[in-house]
Amino acid sequence: MNQMYTTALGGLLVLSPLSMAMAAEKSVFQLPKINVVANLVEQNNADTLAAVTVIDREEIERKQFNSLQDLLRTIPSISYTSSGGMGQTAGISIRGANSNALLVLVDGQKVGSATLGQTAFEHLPIAQIERVEVVRGPRSSLYGSEAIGGVVKVYTRKGTTDGVKPFASFTYGSHETYEANAGLNIRQDNSWATLSASGLKTRGINASTLTEPQDLDKDGYENASISLRAGHQINERLDVSINALHVDGKYEYDAQDDWGYPYADTPNVHAKIEQTIYGAGAKFKANDIWTTELKLGRAVDKNESFDAYPASFETLRDSASWLNTLELHPNHSVVAGVDYQVDEIKSSNTYVENERDNIGYFAQYLGNVGKVELQGAVRFDDNEQFGDKTTGNATLGYRFNDAILAYATYGTAFRAPTFNDLYWVGTGNPDLQPETSKNTEIGVKGQHKFINWELNAFENKIDNLIAWAPNAAGEYVPSNINEALIRGVELVLGQNYDNVSWNLNYTNQDPENRSKGAEGQQIAYRPKQILNVSLDYAIDQWTIGGAVHAEDKRKTTDFANPELHGFALFDTRVSYKVSPEFEIQTKLANVFDVEHNTNNGYNQDGRTAWVTLRYAMK
Numbered sequence: 001m002n003q004m005y006t007t008a009l010g011g012l013l014v015l016s017p018l019s020m021a022m023a024a025e026k027s028v029f030q031l032p033k034i035n036v037v038a039n040l041v042e043q044n045n046a047d048t049l050a051a052v053t054v055i056d057r058e059e060i061e062r063k064q065f066n067s068l069q070d071l072l073r074t075i076p077s078i079s080y081t082s083s084g085g086m087g088q089t090a091g092i093s094i095r096g097a098n099s100n101a102l103l104v105l106v107d108g109q110k111v112g113s114a115t116l117g118q119t120a121f122e123h124l125p126i127a128q129i130e131r132v133e134v135v136r137g138p139r140s141s142l143y144g145s146e147a148i149g150g151v152v153k154v155y156t157r158k159g160t161t162d163g164v165k166p167f168a169s170f171t172y173g174s175h176e177t178y179e180a181n182a183g184l185n186i187r188q189d190n191s192w193a194t195l196s197a198s199g200l201k202t203r204g205i206n207a208s209t210l211t212e213p214q215d216l217d218k219d220g221y222e223n224a225s226i227s228l229r230a231g232h233q234i235n236e237r238l239d240v241s242i243n244a245l246h247v248d249g250k251y252e253y254d255a256q257d258d259w260g261y262p263y264a265d266t267p268n269v270h271a272k273i274e275q276t277i278y279g280a281g282a283k284f285k286a287n288d289i290w291t292t293e294l295k296l297g298r299a300v301d302k303n304e305s306f307d308a309y310p311a312s313f314e315t316l317r318d319s320a321s322w323l324n325t326l327e328l329h330p331n332h333s334v335v336a337g338v339d340y341q342v343d344e345i346k347s348s349n350t351y352v353e354n355e356r357d358n359i360g361y362f363a364q365y366l367g368n369v370g371k372v373e374l375q376g377a378v379r380f381d382d383n384e385q386f387g388d389k390t391t392g393n394a395t396l397g398y399r400f401n402d403a404i405l406a407y408a409t410y411g412t413a414f415r416a417p418t419f420n421d422l423y424w425v426g427t428g429n430p431d432l433q434p435e436t437s438k439n440t441e442i443g444v445k446g447q448h449k450f451i452n453w454e455l456n457a458f459e460n461k462i463d464n465l466i467a468w469a470p471n472a473a474g475e476y477v478p479s480n481i482n483e484a485l486i487r488g489v490e491l492v493l494g495q496n497y498d499n500v501s502w503n504l505n506y507t508n509q510d511p512e513n514r515s516k517g518a519e520g521q522q523i524a525y526r527p528k529q530i531l532n533v534s535l536d537y538a539i540d541q542w543t544i545g546g547a548v549h550a551e552d553k554r555k556t557t558d559f560a561n562p563e564l565h566g567f568a569l570f571d572t573r574v575s576y577k578v579s580p581e582f583e584i585q586t587k588l589a590n591v592f593d594v595e596h597n598t599n600n601g602y603n604q605d606g607r608t609a610w611v612t613l614r615y616a617m618k
Helices: 002-022 057-063 068-072 419-423
Strands: 051-056 078-082 090-094 102-106 129-136 150-156 163-173 177-188 191-205 219-233 238-252 270-285 290-306 311-329 332-347 355-369 372-383 387-399 404-415 435-447 452-470 476-496 500-513 529-539 542-551 567-577 582-589 608-616
Touching (some): 051 057, 057 542, 068 078, 068 129, 419 476
Parallel strands (some): 102 150
Antiparallel strands (some): 129 150, 163 608, 177 191, 191 219, 270 290, 290 311, 387 404, 435 452, 476 500, 542 567
């Protein structure tokens, strides 16, 4: 923990002269960001009765994020574990919840593996992403299963200016990393389209901490992707759109034992991945009151491993949704809809069942009476495997004035068991019930000329957590036996101007295991404290910035190494605009070369650097 504070303080001291220098500058305040993720309708972040973060393409490029998990870890209450460097298996936790208790959507499609139960963030290319919206806290009352910790909504590239506008970038960095991206934004009259292609290749680092010297076994990674988003406004009431994303990748890794720890240097072990997401939608404004939207889509997640025991797992997820918004009154509206999902798996292994479907019906009210704001949502899910599940959310808000809003909310959520939990031959347990949660949250947020701020307190009680335990015959199978209680506080500060952007967020949480025999213990791989600080200052053609990311120590499940020390990482970045269309960027990450681990037995990057050339026609 001392190392965490020392490095964080050093980074803040480097940033502080920049912040003092910019205090005298005249800046133009930027408009607040809009989100859809919290309530399925567009809302100003400052007016949303939930903890929401939005990161757009401008911020992605300015902060020079090199991966989606690199972006996500800067958001309050988010931590992650990684089994090595770029492209290695990673897990994201929001507010201390498990990585499989997080719902991820890409262009409106639910994505992820139905066998593992989580999304492979590490393979979604940052070059293809236009915008990321994150709501922290349960949202099963709108989205259904998995939304216990929160929801991450990813949008692929989409241009906003008229004409035909090409864009391109090229990056070279540490570990012989190359990344190239090129695309085209087209917008003419009532039609628009964005086509983007990207490729990445890196020699990587040695994933395992067990192999010495470090340079004997580099675990490399390759990724190629292409995306398309297009739409047409047929008339003033009807518009249609399509979207597609395809990703192919290959990553080398070090073999694991049954507990997930690397046990040997394995230079020839690798896996191939494939992610495909495509869909179509139509939005119709029937009248001044009613707007209806229909979406259809498919998401494919495939992983083939080539080691001592080759295996293949593929999830095919077909979905349809019908969403309706009723503006009954300027102060009262209703959002209601139905969604249908079919999961099918194809595998080299045999499953007792390989398909299941789910249909969900939901409705939400949003309104205000004077300074009092009200929200309520309820959802009914009918699942082929476990039957039905009802979840809800109720929120009361109070607006003190135009700048300050407070709210209190209570919500329930659930996560359905995976196909591995239910139907793996010999160990599957078809009698499993969903994991469930009850969440209480109190928040207050303010929006002022010089600062935006948020203070949130939350408590999430999770029951029926699935873990291995002996059944009546003494055989170990997945069982609903574990419990957890997670309490925490979030502080969020920041402001965005034309020439200055800064933000700070701090999370203090107590992720407590309530399972029998482990009562009171800290949940493994959940840091109690997380700190993020970022500052960028633009002067003439130059933009200079830096960031600090710090985490408290985390427990492991390894008796030989029960704890991973806390750490703080300091990054610096510089950009120079050669012209309005051409920019040169450079970034130095982990400036002090801090040794740190997020997952026991696996290495993380030390000091790294890269240079990016970026072009975008204006």
